[in-house]
Amino acid sequence: MAKPRGVIESIAPGSVGEELGLRPGDVLLSINGQPVRDVIDVQFYGAEEFLELVVEREGEEWLLEGERDYGDELGLSFVHPTFDVDIRRCANNCDFCFVKQNAPGMRKSLYVKDDDYRYSFLFGNFVTLTNLTADDWARLEEQRLSPLYVSVHATDLELRRRFLSRKAAPDVLDQLRRLAELNIEVHTQVVLVPGLNDGEHLSRTVRDLEGLRGRPVASVGVVPVGLTRHHPGRCRTYTSAESQALLDQVQPWRDANRNRWGSAFVYPSDEWYLVAGRDVPPARAYDGYPQVENGVGMVRRLLDEWQALKGRLPGKELRPATLACGTLIAPVLLAIVDE
Template sequence: MWNEPSDGIPLNADPTAATPAAAVVESVESGSIGEELGFQPGDRLIAINGVRPRDLIDLRMLCGEEELRLEVEDPDGSLHQIELEKDADDGLGLGFTEALFDGLRQCTNRCPFCFIDQQPPGRRSSLYLKDDDYRLSFLYGSYLTLTNLTAADWERIERQRLSPLFVSVHATEPALRRRLLLNDRAGQILEQIAWFEQKRLQIHAQVVVCPGINDGEALLETLTDLARFGGGDWPAVLSVAVVPVGLTRFRPEGDGLVPVDPAMARRTIEAVEPLQQQFMQRFGSRWAWLSDEWYLMAGLPLPERFSYEDLPQQENGVGSIRAFLEEL
């Protein structure tokens, strides 16, 4: 089923179409099928059952077949075809140098608070890549905005069940979200989340709070809107992280942003914590969490470890300190 032409690029595809690069082997697991087949770092996996994978997602799904025909190029340029049979749930035991073989989907927004634009100059080039790629969101939990997805992307997300994704919401009011992202497509976020709900797919959400822009009543409206998708046996929104905007001295001039101060941090905590109690009654979960920074900036003690439940937003700085202290 996963070797249909729609899951990757057939070898006999239109020659004018973009062709994914080969997947370059970086490591071979000891005792794996890949080691048994003689794979070595530097080998290039071109196609599986006649299909060029676009990324690790395609590759893993294509390798879910029991009968595989691999097209491989050695570092010296020699081409080989390898045929094998295996159990459907057995992987090849190969690690690859890249997760994406057809290039990174870069961000089309112009958020004034973008941390990439606040990097100091003169660092390695990879620090300045603005990724907004739904595949990296699925694979690694990186946040995306959904503003650059094509119809084919939405179809693939549904067909391959790429869930959960991690979505930067920031605001649900259309005009406000367009202002924050400086993108006319940004105002569709509630319709997009409704699509996830309809397709029984899920997201984790985050809200980066910028004082004077999407804080206060705007933040409460955003959390209330998102909570419409937080209940039921299959919630479309699994959790929400509320994080303060981070600003550096390298950010562009005239961005209109101000840093979070202790008073604003305390006001935000006082606004969100009562909502957590409401969500606990409705969903059996606090569901929306404040990142650790709010409490540090406010000079208040962190919530107890149990209040972060299963740490769904730990990688976003929510409960990270409590989790660290727990491991000491």
């Protein structure tokens, strides 16, 4: 297997990397004797005061030495964030997997099922933790990569295995406890499928995750399954009445958590409110938006930003424009346009 190669794409002006004499096209091999596998290693091993970098340049290895002051960045951008180039593939076979619901005939990268804890740390991708190796756990212990974003779906082991179509999936509660021992914060999500992991199963999952609040679980996002016309399985989406029932089920937990801990901890995503025909909660209900990139509070943020912005719009007539959007968000955007 070829060794990971960190090809430098650019160097920030005035950065430590520029002072060391790095150039675009250099291949970073090691920092202070430690081979680098990705940008995480670069950040971790490049945080020392004294630096020895080995790079490959035009087929030869060069040793570059220098110092960095506290807070100074290396300032390096790489062609790919993980130097092995490939992303960890998902070995699960969830019926609702959004990758399997893509239309045919698009570029190959859109059909890659990823489940890579490195991308969870770097970009907030949700992962199932089902493919972690002993080396991965050793790295998590050494580098304490925090926060991570974990798709739990169900804490009942056998139910989760059926949900993921993975007979040997490890116990996610054991994994979360292990992450707690490493002081790694985790944001979790539960994607609900009608009749599979909702109802009492959801109650159990939330209770179990509440038992791990703060060590390591920081938040729980509750998200309805999303389907396209290319969905190959038998899943269905939630009705308006079911969405209302879900919101009614979750709200007492949120109220109790706020009384106990000062935050709701459990956050239904925006789809529930839109499908149920209910207004999204005010900003304070989202406790700083810990899962906004997961669609939890995104509509509220949009509405609040619009209220702050609309008074500053120019008085002249605006040009016609076309907004392409999904069907759920369309009424929200139309209301903004009408204003």
